Structure formats: C-alpha cells, structure tokens
Amino acid sequence: MTLKRTLHHFPLDPASRQVRLALGEKRLAFTEVQVRYWERPKELTEMNASGLLPVLVEADGDQQLVLCESRAILDHLEEAYPEPALLGRDAGERAEARRLLTWFDRKFDFEAGGYILHEKMEKRLLGMGAPDLANLRQGRDGLRDHMVYIDKLLQEREWLAGRKLSLADFAAAAHLSVIDYCGDMPWTGFPAVKTWYMKLKSRPCFRPLLTDRWPGLAPAKHYDDLDF
Structure with a gap:
C-alpha cells in the first residue's frame, strides 16, 4: 500500500511554509489542501482542537497518522525520513x-x-x-x-x-x-x-x-x- 500525505495549510502562514520546505527538501510527495483557518472550519478543528495550521495526515490503507502543527510535524519528518538530515549531524x-x-x-x-x-x-x-x-x-x-x-x-x-x-x-x-x-x-x-x-x-x-x-x-x- 502506498503512503499518502495530505498537508492542510494556509499558503501565507510561516508555520505551514516551514513544513512545505522540509517536505520539498526531503522530496516527499504530498497533496495540498488550503484552509481558511480564520473561519475555524469544522474539518480543521476535528483534526486539531486548537484550530492551528499546519496539519499533516499520513494514510497507509486503514492506518492514519494525524500530525498537528509545525514542530510535531518537523520532528516526525526527521525521525521517519532522516535523509537528508535537516538538523545536522553535529x-x-x-x-x-x-x-x-x-x-x-x-x-x-x-x-x-x-x-x-x-x-x-x-x-x-x-x-x-x-x-x-x-x-x-x-x-x-x-x-x-x-x-x-x-x-x-x-x-x-x-x-x-x-x-x-x-x-x-x-x-x-x-x-x-x-x-x-x-x-x-x-x-x-x-x-x-x-x-x-x-x-x-x-x-x-x-x-x-x-x-x-x-x-x-x-x-x-x-x-x-x-x-x-
């Protein structure tokens, strides 16, 4: 089963941009869903109670991992996809x-x-x-x-x-x-x-x-x- 990634984000949000840059540098394909976060859509608050972006969803068949906000997502990307390393080796x-x-x-x-x-x-x-x-x-x-x-x-x-x-x-x-x-x-x-x-x-x-x-x-x- 192929892992599918979906990034829920707002294009002009600095936190969302950090995750997009990391995904791009690691060459990890993802689908984008742009979110009008200021309207607090139900779909967003169901994924992340804080209503904050970004949210990355990784789905593999029936298994789904929901990662909320930039630091949690960036830490996950470094752990799960260590190359290229974006925290350095020193x-x-x-x-x-x-x-x-x-x-x-x-x-x-x-x-x-x-x-x-x-x-x-x-x-x-x-x-x-x-x-x-x-x-x-x-x-x-x-x-x-x-x-x-x-x-x-x-x-x-x-x-x-x-x-x-x-x-x-x-x-x-x-x-x-x-x-x-x-x-x-x-x-x-x-x-x-x-x-x-x-x-x-x-x-x-x-x-x-x-x-x-x-x-x-x-x-x-x-x-x-x-x-x-």
Missing part, C-alpha cells in the same frame, strides 16, 4: 538549529513578524479595516533589530545554525518570505541576509512558495525574482 549544530527554530517561532514572531502580518494580512482577511500605523512601526522596528542579529550570524556562518542547511534556515525563510510577500523586508543594509535568502530562493523546495498568491493580497513586485 550535536552543537543540532542544538543551535533547535534554538533558532524556537527563536523565530516565538521571539521573532512576538517582536516583529506577528505585528506586520496581523496588520498587513490578517486584518484584510478578517475584514478588520486599515492597518494600525503604530503597530506596523513597532513590527518594522523589531524586524530591523532581528535583521541585525541574523546578518551577524550569517557573516560568521555559511548557514544559520552552522556549516549545513537546517530547519533553522527554513524557519527563518518561512517567516521572512511572508513579510517579503507583503513588501516589508528591509533588504538594503543587510547583504549577508540577502545573499543567504537568494540561495534559499534558488532551491527546488522553495519554488512552490514563489508561486503562492491569495485573492486580495498581491505580492511585492520582486517577491518571485531570484535576483531581486
């Missing part, structure tokens, strides 16, 4: 990759990405009116502070966690790519981050993200340009 780099995964999903989202995406994307999806300029300014200020830190790491390392591409790179790229879609990435002044992002954009696993579009939310003109 203990230090694995620890650093895990630290940065948490950094982007908690600290970066809380201080930067969450403000920008709520004001530029979620408000439009929810019909909540115009962006709050004070919140946007706070998010953009936080983003620049994080860009200083990311650029410093990448001046010292080939990839974020060390010598090898890892889930840390996918976490960072997932968050930054959605902000870039919104046209709010301050690439000027951060050459190390821009070079790193260009390398990621050129990978086969990243190409599906560059074709993402959502009605009423047009991307920045340079969004899918590999030589932006």
